[in-house]
Amino acid sequence: MTELRRAASVVRERSPVPEATVARLPLYLRVLTSLADRGVHTVSSETLATAAGVTSAKVRKDLSHLGSYGTRGVGYGVDLLLNRIAAELGLTEDRSVLLVGVGNLGHALAGYGGFQARGFRVVALLDIDPCRIGESIGGVVVRPLDEMEVLVEHSRVTIGVICTPATAAQAVCDRLVAAGVTSILNFAPTVLSVPAGVDVRKVDLAVELQILSFHEARKRPASSPDGMTRATAGRALPRTRGGGPLVGTTGGEAS
Amino acid sequence: MTELRRAASVVRERSPVPEATVARLPLYLRVLTSLADRGVHTVSSETLATAAGVTSAKVRKDLSHLGSYGTRGVGYGVDLLLNRIAAELGLTEDRSVLLVGVGNLGHALAGYGGFQARGFRVVALLDIDPCRIGESIGGVVVRPLDEMEVLVEHSRVTIGVICTPATAAQAVCDRLVAAGVTSILNFAPTVLSVPAGVDVRKVDLAVELQILSFHEARKRPASSPDGMTRATAGRALPRTRGGGPLVGTTGGEAS
DNA sequence: ACGACTTCGTGAAGGCGTTCACGAAGTTGA
DNA sequence: TCAACTTCGTGAACGCCTTCACGAAGTCGT
Structure with a gap:
C-alpha cells in the first residue's frame, strides 16, 4: 500500500510458495477437478478444506500465496482456481x-x-x-x-x-x-x-507401513505373549535371510 | 513423584518421540541392517547420517529420544541400536x-x-x-x-x-x-x-510427480517453447515467471 | 440505498523441528 | 596415570509452518 506497488502485468512473485503449500496444491487440484466435473462453480475455503481434509485457515493461507483469487462473501471460482493451480504446478504443458x-x-x-x-x-x-x-x-x-x-x-x-x-x-x-x-x-x-x-x-512403501506399525505398538502395548519380558538376546528383526549377500539388499524388486 | 511410577522392566516412555523422528527411524533401520550384514559393529552419528542422507545432529537428536544407546568417543553399537529401533517401531512381533x-x-x-x-x-x-x-x-x-x-x-x-x-x-x-x-x-x-x-x-503417486513438476516449472520458465535446449541445463535461479497462457487440461479421476 | 451477513486475506502468536555449539564421557597411547 | 582425542547428548537459538483472530470487501434482501 504505502510501498510502491509494482504494477506490472505479470505476476511478479518472488518465490512465496512454501514447500508445505506446494505439497498440498495437488490435493486442492484434485478436489477442484472433482467439483468442476460436477458443475460446481464456486467453493468456499471451508468446503474446500473439508473435502481436502485440512483446515479452512490453511486453505486460505495456501491460496493466498498464489494471489487473490477469491471473492469475499462468495468463495473461490472453481475453474479459475483450478487453472491457477495447474499453472503453478507446471501442468499446463504435459x-x-x-x-x-x-x-x-x-x-x-x-x-x-x-x-x-x-x-x-x-x-x-x-x-x-x-x-x-x-x-x-x-x-x-x-x-x-x-x-x-x-x-x-x-x-x-x-x-x-x-x-x-x-x-x-x-x-x-x-x-x-x-x-x-x-x-x-x-x-x-x-x-x-x-x-x-x-x-x-x-517413496518407500515399507517405510509407510513401519510408521503405522509404530503407532500400532503404542495402541497395544506390546503384549507379552508368554509372560516373559522383552529381553531377547538375539536379533529381534524377523528377517528370514536364506543366503547372506555382502551388500544389504533390503527390499528391492523381487520378480 | 505425583504419579505412581511403574517399575516394570519394560521401557514405558509415554511418547516422547516426535513424529518427524518416527518417520526417520525406518531410514536408520535400513542403514543399520545393511551395516550389520557387512559385519560392522559400531557406527558414528556422522557415518550413519551420511548413509541416511541427513545431518549428524539430526541423527543424535533423533536417537536421543530412544534413550542413550551410544558410547561417547566410539559411536553406536549397530546391533544394539538395530534392535532398539526395531522394538520402537513395533517390529519385534511381525x-x-x-x-x-x-x-x-x-x-x-x-x-x-x-x-x-x-x-x-x-x-x-x-x-x-x-x-x-x-x-x-x-x-x-x-x-x-x-x-x-x-x-x-x-x-x-x-x-x-x-x-x-x-x-x-x-x-x-x-x-x-x-x-x-x-x-x-x-x-x-x-x-x-x-x-x-x-x-x-x-500415498499418492501422482502427487509426488506434481511436486516435482512444480520445481521443474521454476527451473525452466516454460514460456519460450523452443529457447534453450540443454546448453544451460543446471542453474537457473533467476526465475522469471511469465504469465503463461493457461490451458488447464487436467483430466478427471482415473480408476 | 443500506444494513446484515458471508467469506476472504493477513498480521500475530504459538508450536514444532532443525541447527548450532559445547560440555560430558568415554577411548587410546605413552 | 594422564593428557589428547573422539564422539555423544543436549540446552538454546533460529526458522518454518500452523493456528488464531479480525478487519476488509464483497453479496443479498428489503
Whole structure:
C-alpha cells in the first residue's frame, strides 16, 4: 500500500510458495477437478478444506500465496482456481516421464492410469533384462537401458522414475542426471546422491507401513505373549535371510 | 513423584518421540541392517547420517529420544541400536497386513518383496472382481471381499492397505474399521475419514510427480517453447515467471 | 440505498523441528 | 596415570509452518 506497488502485468512473485503449500496444491487440484466435473462453480475455503481434509485457515493461507483469487462473501471460482493451480504446478504443458526398471512395481506404475489422468505422460520404459524388452505396457514398449541417453535427448524428458532394485538405483540415477534429467522420483529403498539443481523425491512403501506399525505398538502395548519380558538376546528383526549377500539388499524388486 | 511410577522392566516412555523422528527411524533401520550384514559393529552419528542422507545432529537428536544407546568417543553399537529401533517401531512381533484391491497397483504391492523383507506379512488379499478371486500372488490367494470380517477376526490383522479405485475406498475403509483394523495405508487418490483412534497414511503417486513438476516449472520458465535446449541445463535461479497462457487440461479421476 | 451477513486475506502468536555449539564421557597411547 | 582425542547428548537459538483472530470487501434482501 504505502510501498510502491509494482504494477506490472505479470505476476511478479518472488518465490512465496512454501514447500508445505506446494505439497498440498495437488490435493486442492484434485478436489477442484472433482467439483468442476460436477458443475460446481464456486467453493468456499471451508468446503474446500473439508473435502481436502485440512483446515479452512490453511486453505486460505495456501491460496493466498498464489494471489487473490477469491471473492469475499462468495468463495473461490472453481475453474479459475483450478487453472491457477495447474499453472503453478507446471501442468499446463504435459510433462514427459521416463521410467526405469519394469519389474514388479515398475510394471504397475507404467500401467497406472492416475499418471496420465493428471497431466503426465510416460513416454519411455527402460529395463536391463532382455526378457522384458519389447513388451508393451499401456501402449509403450519396453526398451533396453542403453537407449536412455537417446530417448532423453529426443523426447525432452525432464522427470525420471526409478523402480530398479536398490543396488542399481544410484548407477541409473547417475546416468539419468548425466543425460539431462533434472527431477527424479525414486522408489528404490536407497538414498540417492545427486548434484545441486537436481530434485529427488523418494517413496518407500515399507517405510509407510513401519510408521503405522509404530503407532500400532503404542495402541497395544506390546503384549507379552508368554509372560516373559522383552529381553531377547538375539536379533529381534524377523528377517528370514536364506543366503547372506555382502551388500544389504533390503527390499528391492523381487520378480 | 505425583504419579505412581511403574517399575516394570519394560521401557514405558509415554511418547516422547516426535513424529518427524518416527518417520526417520525406518531410514536408520535400513542403514543399520545393511551395516550389520557387512559385519560392522559400531557406527558414528556422522557415518550413519551420511548413509541416511541427513545431518549428524539430526541423527543424535533423533536417537536421543530412544534413550542413550551410544558410547561417547566410539559411536553406536549397530546391533544394539538395530534392535532398539526395531522394538520402537513395533517390529519385534511381525505385523500382519491385509490388502484390498488387487488391481494394477495392488497386484504389484502384493508381490513386492520389500514388505516381507522388513517384517510385514501380507496374510490376505481381497477383491470384489470374481475374475481375480482364486489367483495366487506371492503364495497368497485372492479372496472375495465378503470374507474381510472373518479374516480380520481370525488372523488378527491390524493394518489394512487400500488399493481400490477412489470411488470404493471410503466404503472399504469403513468396513475395515468396523472389522477391527486400526491402521490404514491408502493408495487411492481420495481423502478417507475415520473415527478417532484409527491412523491413516496416504500415498499418492501422482502427487509426488506434481511436486516435482512444480520445481521443474521454476527451473525452466516454460514460456519460450523452443529457447534453450540443454546448453544451460543446471542453474537457473533467476526465475522469471511469465504469465503463461493457461490451458488447464487436467483430466478427471482415473480408476 | 443500506444494513446484515458471508467469506476472504493477513498480521500475530504459538508450536514444532532443525541447527548450532559445547560440555560430558568415554577411548587410546605413552 | 594422564593428557589428547573422539564422539555423544543436549540446552538454546533460529526458522518454518500452523493456528488464531479480525478487519476488509464483497453479496443479498428489503
